[in-house]
Structure formats: C-alpha cells, structure tokens
Amino acid sequence: MTGNELLRKMNDIEDSDIELSETLAKRRRGLTRWLSAAAAALVLGAGIFAASRLWKDPGYQHDVSAPTPAPTQIAPQATAEPPETTAAPYETAYAMPTQDTPMQVIFNGIEEYRDFAASPELDDDAFREFIESRSYDMNGVNTRQDVNNVLEVMDSVPMPQIAGFPFWRSNLRLDTGDVTIAFKAEGDERHYIGFNMSVSQSDETAEERAAEAGHGIEEVSVEGLPELRYLLRAESGDPANPNSYYYTNIRSHRVTIVTDLAEEELLSILQGCRYTVISEYAGD
Amino acid sequence: MDDGRIIELYFARDVRAITESDAKYGAYCFTAANNILSSREDSEECVNDTWLRAWNAIPPKRPQVLKLFLVRITRNLSLDRLGSLRAKKRGGGEAALAIEELGECAAGTADVFGEVMEREVSRLIRGFVHSLPETDRAVFVRRYFFVESVKVIAQRYGMSEGSVMTRLSRTRKKLKELLNKELNENDGK
Incomplete structure (x- = not known):
C-alpha cells in the first residue's frame, strides 16, 4: 500500500467528519469573538464601577497619605541555578527510547530558523516566551543550551x-x-x-x-x-x-x-x- | 438556492443545475482542487469536470450532502490529474508532501488487491478517522482530505504550526499501527 493510495482512500471518510473539520473552525472563531466581547464587557464594567465609586465618593482614588500595609516578608528563595540543559545533547537524544510523539524541531522558512538562532540572546522572559510560543518546549528544547545543540546538529549536515x-x-x-x-x-x-x-x-x-x-x-x-x-x-x-x-x-x-x-x-x-x-x- | 432545489434541477435534467452548483460551490471545489494541483488552470478544469460528473451521476444518485458529494468528485478528479501532471513534468505541491507523509503510514503494509480488500481498507480508514478525538480528527481531515498546508490548518484552528505537526505525526503513527496490524494479519504475515 502506498501514500497515494491512502490519500485516495481518505475520500471514503464519513460526511460528518468532513463537516466537523468545518464546524470546529467556526466554533473556534465564535469562541474568539465571544471572548473578545466578554473582555470588552469586563473592561466596560470595570470602568462603570470605578466611575460610580468616584461619583459616590470623590475621595475613592488611591490616597497616598493613607497607611499602607507592610509588605509581606518573602522567604528567601533557593538560589541554586537550575540545570541549564533539560534535553539530552543530540548524540544521546537519538538513543532515547521511542516516544509517543516524535520530537521534532521544525523551521518554516529561513526567518524562523534565524529567529531561533538568535533566541539565546533574548533576556530570560523573552526567551521563555519565544520557546513556548513556537512549541519548541514540547519538543525537548527548553534552554539556551538546547537551542545551541539544535543549531549544532543543523550545521552538521550540508545545506x-x-x-x-x-x-x-x-x-x-x-x-x-x-x-x-x-x-x-x-x-x-x-x-x-x-x-x-x-x-x-x-x-x-x-x-x-x-x-x-x-x-x-x-x-x-x-x-x-x-x-x-x-x-x-x-x-x-x-x-x-x-x-x-x-x-x-x-x-x-x-x-x-x-x-x-x-x-x-x-x-x-x-x-x-x-x-x-x-x-x-x-x-x- | 438551497441544495434540495439544485438536486431537483439535476433530476429534471435542467442545465441550471450546473450554473447553480458552480455559483454555490465553485469556489469551494476550486480550493480543494488547487490544494492538490497547485495550478489554477488545471484546478478550473477539474471543477468544470466536476459538474459534468455530477450531471451524469444525479440521477440515479441523490446526494445527502451536495457540497460533500461535489467536493469528493473534485478531489478524485484532481488526484487523477496529479498523475498526468507528473507525466507533463509539472508540480505536485502540497499533495506531493501529503503523499510522502502518508507513505510513512503505508510503509510495511501488505499490498491491497481486490475489491474486498479495497473495501476493508476504506472501512478501516473511515473507522480510524471517526474514532479520533475531535481536534485531531479535524486536523487530519484538513491535511489529508482537503490537502491543506500545515500553516493554513494552524491558522484555521488557532494553533501553532508545531502543534499541528505534532498532532499529525501522532495520528499518522496510530494509523500506521492500525494498518500494519489489520492488513498484515489479513495478508497472513
């Protein structure tokens, strides 16, 4: 059996499954619209609430002279640095047992690769956000060292x-x-x-x-x-x-x-x- | 015009059935063809051929969902044409990639011969797709029925491309296991 035969056989799937693929997208768009509307309503509600408080009590605005509670003492955090590498370097990563979902690092276009290559230069928060926003963290890339390992592998093959x-x-x-x-x-x-x-x-x-x-x-x-x-x-x-x-x-x-x-x-x-x-x- | 009336036009052998089908579902079928063929000219021809096939099929057939009946015809015509495009040394685009990806699932499975086995494979795939969780099913259908790119699917469902790729990869792996088990058992391997 070949990939082409399988692609043809997809013609035999149920109508309801094809329709699901359309309704799911519509549902999602509906949800996004609903969430936007809810967020807008929340902002509006908060605005009305603040305005009404101001109308009832003109002194409601934050009074800088009022005593403020003492800041809660925060227990000192453990300062030990977490290990930098969470994914095994590539030489051993290949020897990892088979996983349910194969780990893969995908670059759609050279710009994505370049963003990835530049990511170790980002500050900690921006780096974390970048890694998570592109789902690299789902594929074993969590730290700057992981990024460098991937870059090293990518550079080991001819382009x-x-x-x-x-x-x-x-x-x-x-x-x-x-x-x-x-x-x-x-x-x-x-x-x-x-x-x-x-x-x-x-x-x-x-x-x-x-x-x-x-x-x-x-x-x-x-x-x-x-x-x-x-x-x-x-x-x-x-x-x-x-x-x-x-x-x-x-x-x-x-x-x-x-x-x-x-x-x-x-x-x-x-x-x-x-x-x-x-x-x-x-x-x- | 609603689908029931369009189908009645086919039954009445009224050529407005074609113009109405084209007006309502022409763009939908064109997109399906163009995903496979990546060629405007070829896709338009496939869509035009779709109306002719539908004209010949209805009656006796009375489609339950006209849109899906038509898009299945377009899809089949487009996949047929893909082979001849190769002979003319022209592109494969997204379909070539989808075939490559599905080739992973088919690797190692027995060859399928005969009408009974064909039906068995259809049954397996239909059951497999239907058994998937909703989101995985929708993503799989968009990729391998509509042959949409990962980027388009990601936009459609508000996911990252990595997440779409991961879902597809996981689903292909399950399909491969199913086909290997069922077809190779039937083949006596």
Whole structure:
C-alpha cells in the first residue's frame, strides 16, 4: 500500500467528519469573538464601577497619605541555578527510547530558523516566551543550551543552496537523527525538492546502498556532480505518485532526495547547487 | 438556492443545475482542487469536470450532502490529474508532501488487491478517522482530505504550526499501527 493510495482512500471518510473539520473552525472563531466581547464587557464594567465609586465618593482614588500595609516578608528563595540543559545533547537524544510523539524541531522558512538562532540572546522572559510560543518546549528544547545543540546538529549536515528554490522548511527529527530540508520553487507550479539527510556520517558504497534499498533501483551517472558519491533512482511503484526518489551520499551523509521534478531538471539543478551550512545560508 | 432545489434541477435534467452548483460551490471545489494541483488552470478544469460528473451521476444518485458529494468528485478528479501532471513534468505541491507523509503510514503494509480488500481498507480508514478525538480528527481531515498546508490548518484552528505537526505525526503513527496490524494479519504475515 502506498501514500497515494491512502490519500485516495481518505475520500471514503464519513460526511460528518468532513463537516466537523468545518464546524470546529467556526466554533473556534465564535469562541474568539465571544471572548473578545466578554473582555470588552469586563473592561466596560470595570470602568462603570470605578466611575460610580468616584461619583459616590470623590475621595475613592488611591490616597497616598493613607497607611499602607507592610509588605509581606518573602522567604528567601533557593538560589541554586537550575540545570541549564533539560534535553539530552543530540548524540544521546537519538538513543532515547521511542516516544509517543516524535520530537521534532521544525523551521518554516529561513526567518524562523534565524529567529531561533538568535533566541539565546533574548533576556530570560523573552526567551521563555519565544520557546513556548513556537512549541519548541514540547519538543525537548527548553534552554539556551538546547537551542545551541539544535543549531549544532543543523550545521552538521550540508545545506544545499539552489538558485530559484528558496529554503521552504526543515524538520529535525530527534528520534531518527534525520534532518529534512525542503526547497520550494516560487510561482504557480510550486515544484519542490526535499533532502532527507542522516546526521550521522556514513561512507557506504552505491552497491551497499542499492542492496539495502532492495529492488527497482537504477544507477544514475554522477558526472558533473562532484559532491555526490553516487546517485540511485528508486521506483516509487505507483504511477500516480508525483514524487521521484533518489538515494545519494553528500559529504558523507546519507541522503534521500524526494522531488516532483523530472530527472533531467533535477540533475541540472544539482549541477548548479552549492553546499553550505544553514547558519551561512544566504537564500537562493 | 438551497441544495434540495439544485438536486431537483439535476433530476429534471435542467442545465441550471450546473450554473447553480458552480455559483454555490465553485469556489469551494476550486480550493480543494488547487490544494492538490497547485495550478489554477488545471484546478478550473477539474471543477468544470466536476459538474459534468455530477450531471451524469444525479440521477440515479441523490446526494445527502451536495457540497460533500461535489467536493469528493473534485478531489478524485484532481488526484487523477496529479498523475498526468507528473507525466507533463509539472508540480505536485502540497499533495506531493501529503503523499510522502502518508507513505510513512503505508510503509510495511501488505499490498491491497481486490475489491474486498479495497473495501476493508476504506472501512478501516473511515473507522480510524471517526474514532479520533475531535481536534485531531479535524486536523487530519484538513491535511489529508482537503490537502491543506500545515500553516493554513494552524491558522484555521488557532494553533501553532508545531502543534499541528505534532498532532499529525501522532495520528499518522496510530494509523500506521492500525494498518500494519489489520492488513498484515489479513495478508497472513
């Protein structure tokens, strides 16, 4: 069974489930409107209350001469610094037992990556707010050290720089040790190329990789592609699947390329492709 | 015009059925097609073909919910066209990604042959989607029925993109477990 067949099979889901996906959004919009109205009413109510108190008792405003209660003595807090790293560094994070929800750090666009990379410079409150607002904390990134670990992993894999295909998104999977970096062409047709790369290094040969991948593998010439150790085309086995799959090794990282481009277009793009690291990525 | 009257127009073989369907659900179906095809021209063609298919199907069919009946046709036509777009070396957009994501769930499952097995898979998926908690279900349907991007889904439900990705990932994992268990057992593995 293939992903394409599953996508087609989604046509058989119940009407009520499709309708739920619409009513839930409407309910949420309704709730947001209700909360806004409630907040506005609360502010208005507070204003009316204050105005009425002022009308009844003009001296109601805070009297600076009135004695104020002594501030409550606060017990001294424990000053021990919490451990800086809450997520294991990436070398060991990959060895963590399988979790219900795979931990992943996703950057939708290079700006998100840059915000993330700059976040250790924020003050403590702003840093915490940033980490929580983007749900990084749900994925094992809680401290500045965690951020630096992620940045280090992201910089350990080659970052393709492809003319006409800006960085679209990346996904670092902490459970599998893979980084997927995807690029999407601008314009109506939105072709894309995804590079799924292993963080760990490997020097396997084309034959070893082909044997591992099984049948339906064809070798493609890497002439003019000095960064690619080999290039293997894999059959998707599904004529309606718009994606093609290629296995390669770039700078000692095993890579699977997924693209909806034709082979000759992909090869031409790979020939013009330069490799850098994400922290030095300069757009397309 | 309400859906009941539009359906009556189909039954009466009145061509206004098509113009009324287009006026009421054209944009809805176009969005569904464009999510899959990422091409204005192809999506418009799919929507036009939708009215023709509906014309041929009603009667004898009498859809319970016209909008969903029509969008299912559009979706099927768009997925059919996706294959031919590939032959023409044109894009896959969000659908290509959705296929890739669902490929994770399908990995390791037995191949499905025959009408009975097809029906079994449909039953499994229908039951699976219906059993999900409401929010997970809605997110899954938006991603894999309407092929919406994670960004759009996040905006729709007021979530962060990370939260949408996490829910989808968790749901795909459950689906993978179900398919592996049910299909591979049926296949005698």
